[in-house]
Amino acid sequence: MTGAEEKFFEARKKVFPRKVDGTFRRLKWVIMAVTLTIYYVTPWLRWDRGPYAPDQAVLIDLANRRFYMFSIEIWPNEFYYVVGLLVMAAIGLFLVTSAVGRAWCGYACPQTVWTDLFVHVERLVEGDRNAQIRLDKAPWTAKKIGKRALKYAIWLYIAAATGGAWIWYFADAPTLFMDFIHGSAPFAAYAAVGILTFTTFTLGGFMREQVCIYMCPWPRIQGAMMDEKSLGVTYKYWRGEPRTHGLKRSHAQPLTDLANGEKVGDCIDCNACVAVCPTGIDIREGPQIGCITCGLCIDACDEIMEKVGREPKLIGYATAADEALIREGKPTVSAKKRLLRPRTLIYFLLWAGVGLGMLFVLGNRDRIGIDVLQTRNPIWVRLADGSIRNTYTVKIRNMEARPRTVEIRVDGIDGVLWNEAGSREQATRSVRLKVPADKVAKTQIFVAAPGNGPKRTDVTFTVRALDQDMASATDQSFFERPEANR
Amino acid sequence: MADNKRIDEPTGTQTVGHEWDGIEELDTPMPRWWLIIFYATVVFAIVYTILYPAWPMIDRATAGVLGWSSHGELEKKLAEQEAQRAPIMSALSTTPVEKLVASPQLMDTAVEGGRSAFKVYCVQCHGSGAAGSKGYPNLNDDDWLWGGDITAIQQTLMHGIRQPGDDQTRMSQMPAFGRDGLLSSSEIQDVVSYVRFASKQEPASESAQRGRAIFANNCAVCHGADAKGDRQFGAPNLTDAIWLYGGDRNTITDTVTNSRYGIMPAWGGRLDPVTIKMLAAYVHSLGGGEGLPTSDVGAEPEAAPAPDESAGNVIAE
DSSP, X not given: OOSOXXXXXXXXXXXXXXXXXXXXXXXXXXXXXXXXXXXXXXXXXBOOOOTTSOXXXXXXXXXXXXXXXXXEEEXXXXXXXXXXXXXXXXXXXXXXXXHHSSHXXXXXXXXXXXXXXXXXXXXXXXXXXXXXXXXXXXXXXXXXXXXXXXXXXXXXXXXXXXXXXXXXXXXXXXXXXXHHHHTOSOHHHHHHHHHHHHHHHHXXXXXXXXXXXXXXXXXXXXXXXXXXXXXXXXXXXXXXXXXXXXXXXXXXXXXXXXXXXXXXXXXXOOOHHHHHOTTOOOGGGOSOTTOOOOOHHHHHHHHHHHHTXXXXXXXXXXXXXXHHHHHTTOOOOOHHHHHSSHHHHHHHHHHHHHHHHHXXXXXXXXXXXXXXXXXXXXXXXXXXXXXXXXXXXXXXXXXXXXXXXXXXXEESSSOEEEXXXXXXXXXXXXXXXXXXXXXXXXXXXXXXEOSOSOSEEEEEEEEEXXXXXXXXXXXXXXXXXXXXXX | OGGGOOBOTTTOOBEEEEEETTEEEEOOOEEHHHHHHHHHHHHHHHHHHHHSSOSBOSSSBOOOTTOOOHHHHHHHHXXXXXXXXXXXXXXXXXXXXXXXXXXXHHHHHHHHHHHHHHHHHTHHHHOTTSOOBTTBOOSSSXXXXXXXXXXXXXXXXXXXXXXXXXXXXXXXXXXXXXTTTSSOHHHHHHHHHHHHHHTTSSOOOHHHHHHXXXXXXXXXXXXXXXXXXXXXXXXOOSSSSOOSSOOSHHHHHHHHHHOOOOOBOOGGGTSOHHHHHHHHHHHHTTTTOBOOOGGGGGGSOTTSOOGGGEEOEEEOO
């Protein structure tokens, strides 16, 4: 045993990111504004679908099992569109990761966006990095309690608004809003808001980088997705090392010998990159799981490099392949050439292929459907006149937002059909049925045919809408007779 | 081995003290929040085992201070279901069976309720698909001994067939022509020939010709002069393709010689009227159900929708 104290747990190292301005900070502001606007505004957009369907542009109607997105309506049996979207999301992430590394983590991930928002609130209330550190160490005076209470109150407000906005996607937003404030919304709505408020408050306010480092599987998968040609936020140690300490010595010519024969790099070891890092890492230690590639250290370092009169981008986006080229003294490859390589092109083609395929299917899909299930008990029924009757449970999907009268026909057998509302005496070659808007109608179809014939006959059921578009759909089934007649 | 714990220089983390071919494992401490959650789950488990049934004892588990049980939960759910169904069940009990068809919602409920009741009380004889077997009629077809409209079916269900002690039961008795010596065996063969001719199973023959006269004297009183049966006596139509016991020569001979005496329980005394109504609706829905007789037209108003414009049963999907 050594003298080291045994640590049973690791306390979170508090991170107090310093404020910074620059290209990437501004880019993050824009992305935050866009993503938050999309999140908060989308459920309030209206979209006219006529009297039989909701007029909310984006609506996940779990109770009625419908998903509306502008002019597209998805039924549960069309769930493969959702699968397609997920496949696109996955390939899209592969594409982005192989090209520009962990851009998702750094800019667009909700955890990043909300944490960023919470950090800014914190800065607004408690001041910048140094003030925050002081306040954290300060005893619990009234001033500290007041500041903390204000900060938590604003966080809680943002968290509740986040959780609140989530539920608007699942019901008519204006109606639910009124119900919600009157206390008459379903329990699930309050529970959802409560849970999401809690998670947003905790994950954005306290867990922050711990989510990325310990909880999220994506950083680890991305590590495997990246190769030597993927862009990553890189400290160019070949430029920066050896570091100097303090501005004075750094005024010497970079990378030249000092009087004592020591080489000097561009890095002045000012720790600006560490101070601004939202995950509290030192980028100069090289690529690491904690780096979400938000680019804030690039902004911080550029600011310093400008002040000391050095070339910017001591920390910048670079690839491992570039690094190797520079060390060999060769020119680096252009960013365009890095992006357009077989791997990214294949990802892009796959991504676009899935997307175009879905669009094509979406544009050509039928909004009517038929499912025929032959009754197997009994398979056939002999009727008094010696003919044979088969029974089928038929479901008609009317996926249009208008009621439709449809005609059901059976081909492949010389028989008549009727349903529970008709009778054999009035039976003809087809049955008509009214199907309400955007609903499935179920009916029993009886088919009677002469008793003499093959044991099994293939039949085709066709449903045709008797309205302007005359859409139709078919399903296959069998007509069965007893083995030996009589 | 465990004494070889040391601080790993590059990471500053203690090792677990094991070493395999020079490979050591770091004892990396867990994040504090992780431990807090772990302890919280332990506390949750302790609280849970106090509140709910948990610890196995000799013949049962500890009951838990909340008194919760899955049986109690089930009873609560059943009571909820019962309460939820109460309005439609009371509507079913007040609506006469012949009016059910006017309300698609009541009819659907009745058919579904009948479907499950059928599985309990009727399948033993009529089969799970109501297709029957020898001596037990197929309820899917369009041939009915005692009537196939929904009120006739309900009547049969209520009072049964040939049930002693029920004065409204379906009652009739076919003579055992051979066993009781009413007809000689050659006469019986002639009648059988005629019946098989009438049902187009055999060509005309001299035997059938003789049988026609015997039939007119002995059988037509119940089965009708044209052998098409009479529902008043539950006398089957002998000219159609459906045979309850069999239409081959041997079976018909046996039927004429020894008679048949099919029975069915009177369910009126065993099941509540709503269940019987539901069973009638279900049997009627199997495809062979008949419309109400014309004399009852007054009781069947706008009920029947135009056959070509009927709305299907809408299911939320």
